[in-house]
Amino acid sequence: QVQLQQWGAGLLKPSETLSLTCTVYGGSFNGSYGSWIRQPPGKGLEWIGEINNSGTTNYNASLKSRVTISLDTSNNHLSLRLTSVTAADTAVYYCARGSVTSFWFDPWGQGTLVTVSS
Amino acid sequence: SYVLTQPPSVSVAPGQTARITCGGTNIADKNVHWYQQKPGQAPVLVVYDDTDRPSGIPERFSGSNSGNTATLIISRVEAGDEADYFCQVWDNTNDHAVFGGGTKLTVL
Numbered sequence: 001q002v003q004l005q006q007w008g009a010g011l012l013k014p015s016e017t018l019s020l021t022c023t024v025y026g027g028s029f030n031g032s033y034g035s036w037i038r039q040p041p042g043k044g045l046e047w048i049g050e051i052n053n054s055g056t057t058n059y060n061a062s063l064k065s066r067v068t069i070s071l072d073t074s075n076n077h078l079s080l081r082l083t084s085v086t087a088a089d090t091a092v093y094y095c096a097r098g099s100v101t102s103f104w105f106d107p108w109g110q111g112t113l114v115t116v117s118s
Numbered sequence: 119s120y121v122l123t124q125p126p127s128v129s130v131a132p133g134q135t136a137r138i139t140c141g142g143t144n145i146a147d148k149n150v151h152w153y154q155q156k157p158g159q160a161p162v163l164v165v166y167d168d169t170d171r172p173s174g175i176p177e178r179f180s181g182s183n184s185g186n187t188a189t190l191i192i193s194r195v196e197a198g199d200e201a202d203y204f205c206q207v208w209d210n211t212n213d214h215a216v217f218g219g220g221t222k223l224t225v226l
Contacts, residue, residue, distance in 0.1 A: 035215075037215075044204065045153075045204055045220075046217070047217070094160055094161070102166070102167055103149070104149075104163055104167070104206070105151075105163065105206070106172060107162075110160055
């Protein structure tokens, strides 16, 4: 059974850079997208972006200027960097494996709560 | 940007059928996916491509998609089905994923 496990800093100050990493157990990102999705406390889901095995990325236009997603295929490490964070970036961040055919997400990582506060 | 509209809440008695809708312009032209999220947990895919179920998801979960409305159908609802449910599609125009606002299913 494929599982995703993620980790990274949970408390940031405004203007700092968010950095999270996710790895796959029991599978890989081959033939799929490595994706990041976030959920502000008590709110809905927002897609952040994705990367494929070739390194081609696609980002949510609202975050594009601040986001970098990378994938190290040698160890199946998917990474997210979000620069210049503000309180509005406070959310649970999830990694997920995305389908290349019709773009569903399965499975998801356990989530990491990132709080931005001075 | 493509917008998906879900009712904030749906209530159903145990053993009954729950129907959770997801509205969008000509949504029948898109593949709709549904996720279940229990408190403090990550979302889990329960229906993909309108009607298909991932391995391990009970047959009680099904879906439909027609016109401007997609529907997640949960038959013989159990207390353990109480959760938030999100629909999702791919917005081909803007090349990104879009989620509905979520529906809280309450089992009475």
